[in-house]
Amino acid sequence: MEEAEKGKTSRYLRDKKGVSEEARENLKKFTRIRKSILDALKEGEMTIAQLSQKLSMPGHEVVFYLMTLVKYGQVQTGEIDDMDEYYSYKLKK
Amino acid sequence: MNKRLGVYICHCGGNISDYVDVEKVKESIEGEEGVFLAKTTMFACSDATQKEMVEDIRNNNLDGLVVASCSPKLHLLTFRAVSERALLNKYNYVHANIREQGSWAHSDDKAGATAKAIQLVRSAVAKVRLARSLDPIIIPSKKAVAVIGAGVAGMRAAIELSDMGCPVTLIEREHFVGGRTSQWDILFTTNQTGKELVTKLYNDIAGRDNITLITGAEVISNTGSIGDFVLKIRVTPRYIMDKCDENNLAKAIEVCPVVVPDNFNFTITSRKAIYHNFPSEYPHYPVIDIENCTRCGECEKVCKSVDFSQQEQIVEVNVGSVMMATGFDPYTPGEGEFGYKLSDFAVTLPQFKRITDLNEGRLVYKGKEIRNIAYIYCVGSRQSEGDNNYCSRYCCTSAIHASLEAKRKFSNISNFHFTRGVRTYGKQELLYAESLRMGDIYFQAYEENPPSVDVNNGEISVSINDIMTGGREITVEPDLLVLVTGMVPRSDNSVASIFKLPKGRDRFFNEIHMKLRPVETVIDGITICGACQGPKNITESVNSALSAAAKSFSFVNKGQLALEPIIAEVDKETCNWCGKCQEACPFDAVKMVKEGEKEVAVINNSVCKGCGMCLPVCPVNAIDLIAFSDNEIENMIDALSSNI
Amino acid sequence: MADNIKTSSYDALVIGAGIAGGEAALNLANNGYSVLLVEKDLSVGGKMILLSKVFPTLDCAACITTPKVSEISRHPGITIYTGSEVRRVVKKSENNFEAEVVKHPRYVIEDDCTACQLCEQACPVVVKDQYQYNLVGRKAAFIPFSIASPRVAAIDIENCTLCGACEKVCPTKCIDFTMEPEEFLVSVGTVIVATGFRLFDPLNMPRYGYGEYKNVLTSMEMERQLAPTRPFNTILRPGDGKMPDKLAYVLCTGSRDATVGNPICSQICCMYSIKQAQLLMGALPMADVTIYYINIRSFGKGFEEFYEQAKGMGVNFIKGKIGKITEKENGNLVLRYEDINENRLREAEHDMVILSVGVLPNPDAASIFQGEELKLDHLNFIGQARPLANPSETSIKGVFVAGTASGPMDIPDSILSAGSASSEAMSYLIRKG
The missing domain is CATH 3.30.70.20 (Alpha-Beta Plaits)
Structure with missing residues (x-):
């Protein structure tokens, strides 16, 4: 077995078993959605319903990806509306 | 002598930080005398934070630790262990409870909760400044366990401890072993009878050198504590010699003129003053009920084994741990409660189980053939008025099982169940399904409107507004009414006061923590198991008995104990x-x-x-x-x- | 192959490191026995560590689990393999079992990882986070959850694009893609099976619309929304991010229902639903919570009182089985049911529905026993040979069952069952057969 250098072992496994098409596609999809959400929020705070409409993306997908961006610190939760129903979300500075 | 202190303030994942501003607590405490470092943490009890504390203590030579989190009831031991791993004497750690006494108590006042948390942490800091290193008190622990109660839980625990090589004294107040289980016929999920199960356990115990079984025995005092309990036991004689002649004893029972209600059969039958519970009862030879014996001497005439000279004895045993397996009493309904005592044909579930056990071929009670049986559930359980708010857990299954057994054993039985919602949890649901398949009829009462019982000229009628049929009033006139009675704590629980055992709201013995320390009590060295801790079926009782056996064993197996x-x-x-x-x-x-x-x-x-x-x-x-x-x-x- | 198989021996093998397996391992280790604890997941703690609070005391689950988990992890008598599987167990003679264990590569050197999460930040991949029951995403390089033990990163190799970003940022160089599965041949004196249970998958009940209607959740998904380490930091409808204010629980979803192959009662759903309802009343003070039930089974110590407490707090209880759920355009859900108390068919609109899913057996453990058969009962739970006097005995002498592997149980009962199994395992070891 060829000794892979510590800290650079990903290439070893890439050469050995490759990367599945599914994993590549999944990464592309996430990268695309992330960009579209972040771009939309550049224009100002938005609720999930507004994002869903603007991006023509089903509400549940917006919830999933937006909450993931909140979790990883790119988006933050803003105020809730007067009806106490929907939060708005904004870019994290 | 200034101490270098570390202070950790826990968010408890929001339990605290939703109401207490933990950052503010940290800032306020940083300036306190001796505080070398102050940190906040999401979960102080998590493995990662524990590691961090150990490193902080070691790297900074801290000689005092304050953790401000939940109640010390939960985590005192956790952080003492942290101190020890950091080579800091564990008595140099002081706990501040800012959850139960802070965030949870003042969830309506965030500023107040925060201010109080700061004061609580300050006082912990004040205490830890004066804390001194202490060593545990090491005492010898006698490698022996006393198990009080020789029902199925106590017997099973005794066998387990014996297997582990631990001597056991098994103490039974009655003159026969087996407790409630010996009173039951076929047991649910098996084809085994209660008697068979008890017989098996008894034979197992009898064959062991390291189990001493004492029957007719009651603990009357305890001096001592964990590692070294000294129990005084009063042993009442059987007035029958060992190795008695069984034939002559049968004659002795026959000639005895005294007739009293038989508690083994829940008073539906009577017995003599010299008696067995049932023919193959253990221990094998009978006993004379000296309270009711008139000393007429008839038995002595026909049997040489009778010996009225036997004296009460006081026995002393010395053990490292005591296990309570004292069981339960069936609830006794009040006079008139669902017709109880108003008719001879209103009986409790335990009585019904004895009736079906004692009959063969036809089900006859007090001269009447029984065909239609009504069952009223939750008698003495889930009371809205009365002390027993709890559900007794075993009775739904037990009643359905008994009703099915009756149907199997006798012909032409019809069962009518008046329930408050059937609770055959888990796999027991299959029994309920089977009962429905067998044609049993189920009604359910509205919560505020329990079934009513009328007794007219000895005839019983049970009426209900039935939920299942849209509130229709339905009346059944059964030959026999069975009150499905729940479990209550033993009425004579004097043994508990000897050990000062605490009881819960339901008056059963209380464990320290249902999930963390389920078989331990606040009295060190005393464990609890079986139905004395709360209603349980046999399997559940045995599970708790074996858990308690392992726990009691851990108190004694090393021969010594470290005390606070x-x-x-x-x-x-x-x-x-x-x-x-x-x-x-x-x-x-x-x-x-x-x-x-x-x-x-x-x-x-x-x-x-x-x-x-x-x-x-x-x-x-x-x-x-x-x-x-x-x-x-x-x-x-x-x-x-x-x-x- | 034989060369790289490592051999070792322990007094006991415990399969499954949930609360039952962990408790059993601790009992054994505290009495001086050496234990190998094998867990297929990346963390010990099982399902309990992911719960919010636990009934009827409302202790937070993490508060009870983490100290246990921590005690297990640092106990000198316990060796833990996470991300590992027991492939095969053979009984050679009394007190002598041979087990084949394989440790799947984590692609992270556990001892060197400091849980700094730099790899997680660097990883570009996002997939569903199974520890948040798919409500939110996680990276392919990730720490399973914040109170995981070991709290160490792992690489999800199925979804990893092998871009190398994690390796570049790792300060301790502990990420290693050259890792291979490790095989161990272990001899032990006794085995405890604590493989837990599976949850009913409501996709098998299309009339409730789970999967299709995004505001229909399982109780485990709600459990995550209520936990301190929750995915949304508040309660939200997964369909559109609205805060719900009219919630419904559908009890007996996949329990007491022969049509979905599970005729028994799951024993825990009534109580966890009542608990969640109480927590929701706290989290959403204005919300209405309704529990639709067949029978409320609050049978354990303190349970009936807990049920009464929920009624006192204003939780609605309606006796009736839900026939069908339909979705409105605004994401609200219409529940069609027979109101048994009123004896009529009704409909009710809720903005979030939680399916109280039941407990199913996890029969995997049986197949790893070779030679002597580990028998299952007719429901596919691990069979109890003598359920009355020896509840943890299985069909194989020396193999014991702990917790929900033998049937539905709540946490206190699981812990007592684990105590029972470890007690029997100890006396089996001491008796020597």
């Missing part, structure tokens, strides 16, 4: 023996000792629990509680009341 050094200490200079502390001590831990001319109080280290009862009664203030000295308490109060 937080106990009272007497300043011999100041003390001039007056005896007030001895009177106040609930554990008999104080003795008077002569030191030269002077009489002084001395504390027994292994008995003192550090309760502090002796402190306030001392007229010369000669007693202090280690780790809770007047000095420490005063400093804590000062800190609590500062900056308000």
